[in-house]
Amino acid sequence: MSEELIARKHWIVYVGPAFRLAVTAAIIWLLAQLAIANGLVDDPFLVQAFAAAMLAFTATTSLYRVLLLASVRWSATPQRVDLARGVLPWKKFRYGAPYAQLFDCWYEHTFLGWLLGYANVRIRLREGTTHEIQESYLARGRKLSDRINHGIEGALPHR
CATH class of the missing domain: 2.30.29 (PH-domain like)
Structure with missing residues (x-):
């Protein structure tokens, strides 16, 4: 010794945050497009800005989770x-x-x-x-x- x-x-722990980020981004994008296409909002820019803010928050929390997982070190x-x-x-x-x-x-x-x-x-x-x-x-x-x-x-x- x-x-x-x-x-x-292990690399497997990074799959969860990446998958959650991808699914959340897809759902946010889909809901924003549905709201704009169905005329549920008067200002499409407002929906896109809100969707971008939600996506930024989700990406930030996912990045923090990945950094937290990467910080683990046993020697x-x-x-x-x-x-x-x-x-x-x-x-x-x-x-x-x-x-x-x-x-x-x-x-x-x-x-x-x-x-x-x-x-x-x-x-x-x-x-x-x-x-x-x-x-x-x-x-x-x-x-x-x-x-x-x-x-x-x-x-x-x-x-």
């Missing part, structure tokens, strides 16, 4: 584990600990997760069995979990 292993969100070095997530300064999460402070780490995945190579990873801290940190849809989650458990075993006092 000589180099840093970094795990980030395991030979000495410690570092976890990071967050875009906005007041909502960022950072945690780092040497292996001696960790109790165990495990992963779980569904059939699709096994097929595509992502897993849900949980780290349980030595502070208590109820204190754990988890992240879903991590690419290389199994490898990360194995690396962390190897580091925990190396940090245990030998008897």
Whole structure:
């Protein structure tokens, strides 16, 4: 265990925001065209401006979601584990600990997760069995979990 292993969100998590943005944009465009074609509004420019504003809001929230997903970073070095997530300064999460402070780490995945190579990873801290940190849809989650458990075993006092 000589180099840093970094795990980030799997590409599958980006499909949802992209799909929602595409569907929402299509619905907004369709409703605006129907309102204009059926003469439900006096000023077509007003409908188009409102549709553009709704689309801009939807695109902004989708972009924020993608940035939030892209900010997730779990890394395991030979000495410690570092976890990071967050875009906005007041909502960022950072945690780092040497292996001696960790109790165990495990992963779980569904059939699709096994097929595509992502897993849900949980780290349980030595502070208590109820204190754990988890992240879903991590690419290389199994490898990360194995690396962390190897580091925990190396940090245990030998008897």
